[in-house]
Amino acid sequence: MTTPAYSGLGPALTYVHERPLEPGTLVRVPLGQREVLGLVWEAPGLSLEGLEPGQARAVLQVFDAIPPLDAAWRGLASFAARYYQRSLGEVALAALPPQLRDLQAEQLARKLKRLAKAAGSSTKGGHQPDAANSNAGAPAAESAADNSAPPELSPEQAVALQRFQADDRPALLFGTTGSGKTEVYLRAVQELLEQDPQAQALVMVPEINLTPQLEARFRERFARWGVVALHSGLTPAQRLDHWLLAHQGRARILLGTRMAIFASLPQLRLIVVDEEHDPSYKSQEGARYSARDLAIYRAKRESEGRSPGHCRVLLGSATPSLESWRAAEIGRYLKLEMPQRIGGGALPRLRLVNMNHQPKQCVLAPALLESIAERAARGEQSMILLNRRGYAPVLACHACGWKSDCPHCSAHAVFHKIDRTLRCHHCGHSARVPYACPDCGNLDIAPVGRGTEQLEEQIAGLLADARRADGGPIRVLRLDADSTRAKGSLEQQLAGMHEGEFDVLVGTQMIAKGHDFRRITLVASVNADGGLFASDYRAPERLFALLLQAAGRAGRDASFVASQGTAVELWVQTWYPEHPLFAALAQHDYPAFAAQQLQEREEALMPPYSFQALVRAEARTQEAAQALLNLAAQAGEALPGREHLTLYPAVPMAIQRVANIERAQMLIESDSRPALQAFLAAWQEQLQLARSRPEAKGVLRWAIDVDPQAI
Template sequence: MTLHRIAVDAPLWDALDYLHAGTLPRGCLVRVPLGRQNVLGVVLGPADNSATPEASLRAVSEVVSALPALDADWLDLLQFAATYYQRPLGELMAAALPTWLRNHAAAAVAKRVAGLHRRREPQAYRLTPAGGTALAQELSPRHAALWRLATALGFTPPHAASTATPDAATAQALIHHDAAPRLQLDVARRLHPKAAALLRDWAARGWLETVPDVAQDSGRDHVRNTLPMAMHGVAPGTVHDDASQAPQTKPDASPPTRQAALPPALQAAQQAAVDAVCAARGYATFLLFGVTGSGKTEVYLQLSAHVLAQDPQAQVLVLTPEINLTPQLVQRFAERFPGEALAVLHSGLAEAERFDHWYAAHSGAARIVLGTRLAALASLPQLALIVVDEEHDASYKQQEGARYSARDLAVWRARQRGIAVVLGSATPSLESWRAAQRGRYRLLEMPERASGSLPAVRLLHAGQDPLLRQGGLIGQVLFDAIEQRLARGEQSLLFLNRRGYAPVLRCPDCGWLSDCPHCDAHLVYHRTDRSLRCHHCGHRAAVPRACPDCGSLDLQPLGRGTQRVEEALAVLFPQARIARIDADTARRKGAAQAGFAQMHAGEVDILVGTQMITKGHDFQRVTLVAALNPDAGLFTHDLRGPERLFAQLMQAAGRAGRVDALPIDRNPGPADALDCCEAKPDAADLHRPSSTPEMLVQTAYPEHSLYSALVAYDYPGFAARELAERRSAGMPPFSHQALLRAEHKKTEVLDAFLAQASKLAADILATPADSLSAAPGQTDGNVGGAAGGLMVYPPVPASLARVADVHRQHVLVEGNHRIALHGFLAQWRAALLHAKARVRWAIDVDPTEF
């Protein structure tokens, strides 16, 4: 028996030792006993000896031999992430590997993989001459479903008026083998519920033959039963569930093969960016700084085409911050690369579906992998290019469990593989911007739009607008602007980053507020179902008939949310078609995409929503964007508040003016080809907007420097001021931070733990520098408090101190040198584990939320 070191699917800091009859390769997936369960494990390698007594060592239960071993690069990635983010290796495994794989035995995995291999090369069935004879003899006229299958195979049924079954000679005359159509399995399933079994049986009898499906990628209906759906050029969720709504394939001819969309001619700035990345040799990080609509997506497409053409096995990873942006990105890549397999990875997939996509990436079958932050941990053995779109987005930082940054891991992974990584944004994160200013990243600029024009930004002083002074939600200037767009048949977009009807319900007589009984937060008023909801713990309550404290019947909503704006717009513009997209309306799967599809089709005049509607969408008819009361981001305790607000407003402004303005009665001709950088319009889009694009910002502080930079689209100036402030305050990116987050239902237990943690931290900092060890993988630099400039601050409550009856506090650690900080964190973590505290705690490295 050989001793193996195995990382198991459990939040354990150390790998465990197991026995196996032979030597297992590094990266091999196995199932091992852990307590009373069998869990998934990854072999890290053989072990010379074990701290576990030999009598207590257990054997590997089974080897998941159907899957290729995870490569050394992937194992090194996870071990680096576990070390850097101070998380158990098993926890990183849980984030990186599909839940379906973790929960199923080797036999189930082998069965599913075998099925995926059968589907990978889509096959079709074709009727043989012998089959034509047999069907004429076997089929009864009453077998309507069987006749549908036979008809789709090219066999002509008898006339409806005739009850006679055609004889063999007639059957031979009706079927021409060389011209017989190919019947795709997924099409057959819509014709008969047991089509798969029937076709296999007919093929076994010699009635049918299996042939390659030359119609692969020919239509959106040809993906229901292939691996994975997106591998055939269609985004998940776009497949027709009802056969009557799906495009039908004619039974007498195979559909034409889809052709790749021709790449458009690039502008000079786009071409320069493509040339720069293609010329890179080895590792290089590029910051693609381009205004909204400048053609960054087209740059990604052409870079991907270059990499895939260079190496027939190369893989490209493209990260996007939002699940809602994934379908349109899949569509763009599928149109450009119809012959390439695509995989999609995000948390919205069903467990088995996510495994299918993960396996396509892991096996190398999928050469293009698109996904959200969890895709950064995917197994990609032939990774040759990484793209991080909207790299500034806070969604790339995981806030629960393994708190990793997908953007930062993408950069590390590119360095590990010796490949290029492209970080794209119109408003880069200040960390990336400073790295580019210092020369660590190479800055590529695209200052102009590929088509259309940036909207002019106007600041509307809320204190000087008569409607806003009276408590209205829509000011007079904005009202007039919306009316003009409605008259011209154009679309308007209103952005308010607060869902619900009102943030709180208030009693004007006694001051009662609708507070959550379980959180230090208000219950948000939702008028659609007259409920009060906590957006943190999920608590719900009915709206009281009277004030619980004084009995007053005059309860009033305080503040505004997207529901309230939608209601106000319906009163002001009864003729308009109004839609709302936020986390409430998008709760059902596919609801958000349906809303966006209506917007693209011109079925919506005014769209109201949260930040979901401001990112990446190419609304061709939008000429007006309005931000309603965005001032809260100016005065937040969060050091990144202004940075996030500026990015949101810049992204919102970018939804307008995507197409050059022309007279509304002019039909677009060949010379009016649409923006090469974004998705093509729907067929119903017959006119281009005639209005000058515009963004209106209703604010009480129009003189603020952030808004001045917004008006001028001056991101470099805004970034310079923000970086100067952070430098003077010693805040990131001029320092490095980590948080010890702790929570417990009892405040006294939590306070005792944090007092103990603070003492342990002080003891470590008091240790002589030369006796302290650096973080794993770091060998230079001192880690002592003085040498590293480390500061451990006293415990403070979190910004939301109580959630679901659990009290939360944290301790901030700050230092000038990353090596010193990580050396301290490694020792502090070990001391805290040894203390065996009763509270739930975790170390959050490079925190973005407090």
């Protein structure tokens, strides 16, 4: 049975059972005074000879009601644990539905009977069962007709699909926003499932808010196949039901976020990774895995011992990650290109607003404000992007210099005007807004900076005298993590936007990707400069992707734009209009931007031309956190692969203190991935030993992040 690293029990524990158990079988076993879920694993050469009677405890229950997790799934878990420097138990058990860990074998058997009964009734009634109130379940009657006929493919879509089917390599679908990438995904899934009556497909999206939209499209198209979702927005019961349906092969299509890469799909033949560039595919806690990279490995693992290309991977993006772009450039991936929008719609024209020439303290440039009002009067919509939620990043007293700092973090508490609170977005601390400065008593404390709450309020005020097409006042909608917290609120607000109830959409990056708004003809970014000069070398790549993805929300309905006679535009307010990033953005020229960035990366020997790992330590004091990392670095001088590595000194993290815990990090670079992996595997012991040194007293935990996405 596998165990997590922090348990201190070693990589696996030995139990006995009256009969041999197949690897991958789920069991319940005693651990101390508790009963826990375990997973039977291969144990080559294991012998029970020499064990005293009773020394190895007995397995309590065997989950015979479901098939064992297959060799391909176990291979994926083993690789992820090995590559991302975590224990096998942490990866394998964390990949299972949480509710499964609490069930007895007989409880699981009853749940499976209920699912089977629901599937049977759906077959008789001609509709899918409502698995755990989730509107997802087993397939309905195979003879049921699909709800809608697929649209005719454009020539570019047809060529991309044909080339994908004819080549075994992982494919990168580089298609401009609005070029119809989703339809290519749908057709690839459809052709697979029609050819193989057992095949399963996994379709991944970066964020939960995109899952319901994609799920609706798949359900509309594939009424006769089981479609289930897997993401953190589901209840524990829903996650378990969906996992079981996929594991049993009853669900042929699984949609999900990054956690779905570990779903058990015994007949997996296709993996689609939409918006493959998105940082959300990289986990930032536990095993810090990249779901995109694991998709490539999983497809290769599923194809071992079978025909080439038995399981295929299709990565899609209008702004691919530089790692994937280079892999396609050198031929390791198949590059599929779709540069034209469906229906011949034009891409937005860039209009840079030089803020050096605008009135002081202006929120939106007068010309931009006028354009938004004109479009609303014609029945068009506008979208304003500000990637900062709350009303203001900080409250400040200009008399004494007091700022609304979080008492537990080295960060400011954000001012939320709606409920008059100061909230830390790092530790969750919340406090009421003081009536006066806590330090000097000054009543004139004021917000500094701007968040989406304030922008919504200011735009509504600036457009108070403008009118929409029906003569009513202009309506502004805000979409961010705060406004969509209530269950169902995101879907409801998006529906209002699609139906034309709102004229201006204000939001964070959650509005910039994946949404198919038909009436938006103007997109504006009001604070893009932060990504131009950030310390993280990936910041320009992320900014370019965000702006291009946001621009793609405009002009998606070519017939609507033509009937309006409107110019589709992307406005960017900036203090640095001469920055070279904007030259590539004006041409929607991702290849040119990627070439420039890759040249800089190659000259600096940065990824993808080198390989990195970050080691992070958390402790009661900053000195202890840094001491752990520096002591371990000194002890690792003779370890395998060290000659190919550069270990930088430990430094505080950008947000140094979170929830009263000090944080430090050390960057490791190498020109050899095998050398980096060999060093990290051997270095774990040195980190553990360094923790016992007096200088590192107070260290709470440490973690290795392989291929970090943020430094």
